Amino acid sequence: MLHSILKLKGVSKSFGGQQVLQPISFEVKEGERICILGPSGCGKSTLLQMVAGLLRVDAGEVEIDGVSVERGKHFIPPENRPINMVFQDYALWPHMTVKQNIEYGMKRRKIAKEQMYNRLGRLQSLLKLEGLLDRLPAQLSGGQQQRVGIARALATEPKLLLMDEPLSNLDVKLRTDMRGELARLLGELSIATLYVTHDRMEAFTVADRILVLRGGSIDQIGRSEELFERPATPWVAQLMGYHNRLTVSMAKGEPDTAVAAGTRITGQCMTKGQDTGKATMMLHPEMIYVRHTLGQAETNLLTVTVAQSIYEGTRWRIIAETADRQLLHLLHDERAEPGSRLNLYLPPERTMLYADTDSFIHE
Missing domain, CATH: 2.40.50.140 (Nucleic acid-binding proteins)
Known part of the structure; x- marks a missing residue:
């Protein structure tokens, strides 16, 4: 039986007097891809940043791979969590080559040179980066930069991959092409993924389950066909078309x-x-x-x-x-x-x- 890589238990967050996230709970199983779907301002990115440790939770517990990383005063910082994140703007180091960007995290974690070489070769092949390793980010297309960002996140072999609208900066055709490619890649890697998007078709393509977030609360969580065939609320129905x-x-x-x-x-x-x-x-x-x-x-x-x-x-x-x-x-x-x-x-x-x-x- 697959164990849970991520568990959120009654996690909430407020900014000033505004409650951004109501107490919410859910789990991500080993190898499972969950898309957080919802409109702008519903708390999607806030939730992702709390899992990453970039924001502290107000209440509740975050558990990753069986270890509590935040509860009350107990807090494990982002760099010590078995996670990696792919940002909306890719956040590549502009002065580093593609190869240096991908190797950066592995070098910080002092991974052996032979192991680093093997991982680089595998990611280069998997993400179709052949011939690009010596280029700077400015010399890459949007789709190529996106693949480098994913390669860098995967290089340290995290237990959990966090993706914050990674396709939103691409044009419509490239975004459509890349979501299929991304779904294939994540399926092959079988890595637990929490993926934020506001695009229903992107969620349908990528996710094993979709979590619909509205006003800081979970309206529904389930497989895409469950949400489409039995939307729990009028808002979910509207989101499903x-x-x-x-x-x-x-x-x-x-x-x-x-x-x-x-x-x-x-x-x-x-x-x-x-x-x-x-x-x-x-x-x-x-x-x-x-x-x-x-x-x-x-x-x-x-x-x-x-x-x-x-x-x-x-x-x-x-x-x-x-x-x-x-x-x-x-x-x-x-x-x-x-x-x-x-x-x-x-x-x-x-x-x-x-x-x-x-x-x-x-x-």
């Missing part, structure tokens, strides 16, 4: 049924035990289907009026209005005339219901 949000009412005595614009719709109620009153229905634009012909027994149909059709290359984005004047976006293969009426099928397994969501937060 469920961008349509309708105000509906729960059908009394039927916990998985809501009334939307006068129509009964069955879905997945994610707030069990609350089956009356106001609710929020979350729908994914790609999981709303137009029905041109209706079967006699077909249910979960919502009739809407087309407001606008926008061509997006492969499909049309239809903006429609419900009978109670709420807007809905869906994707369709054909253009729909403004003013025309459409019957939309809402699959119950992709229709998320959240009762009593007055506290829904837009971020």
Whole structure:
């Protein structure tokens, strides 16, 4: 059974009078990759810096590879923790060559020359740095600098790798290419990784599990398919691409049924035990289907009026209005005339219901 490389137990942090992180707890297993996903200002980087020891925790305990590195007055400084960090700006030494940057940490830890040579050769091959070892960082592309930053972090063979939005400085195409390459690399190395990002597709590509952080608290933690198929809160649903949000009412005595614009719709109620009153229905634009012909027994149909059709290359984005004047976006293969009426099928397994969501937060 895999043991935990990182354990956080009730860790919290405030700056002045502002609580940045509520008490949170989770574990990272040996070889596991966890992505911390959330909007700017939710506490992602603060959490990473506390694990690294760059920030002190206010309360709780941080344990790495079975050793408590911070609890109360007990504190092990960053340089003595079995971790390494890849920063957003790579933080390479500008006056050192690629080879010197990678060797820097190994020399500080007095690793034997033969072992250092072997590690350098392996990392050079693994990260495709052949022919670059004598160059300075300024002579490298963004993608090459990013790979050097990762090589330097891996050279000392840390128990835990911390990555703070390492792809955010790359252009869109390179970022897309690099996230696949990074996922392959981390999989091959099988090193426990805590990875901060605000990009959902990056998290889907890299992570074994995703931790959704909002307002300093964990909204949900689980595999990407768990978060997509059963988002625990409206915020997680929105993060997973469920961008349509309708105000509906729960059908009394039927916990998985809501009334939307006068129509009964069955879905997945994610707030069990609350089956009356106001609710929020979350729908994914790609999981709303137009029905041109209706079967006699077909249910979960919502009739809407087309407001606008926008061509997006492969499909049309239809903006429609419900009978109670709420807007809905869906994707369709054909253009729909403004003013025309459409019957939309809402699959119950992709229709998320959240009762009593007055506290829904837009971020």
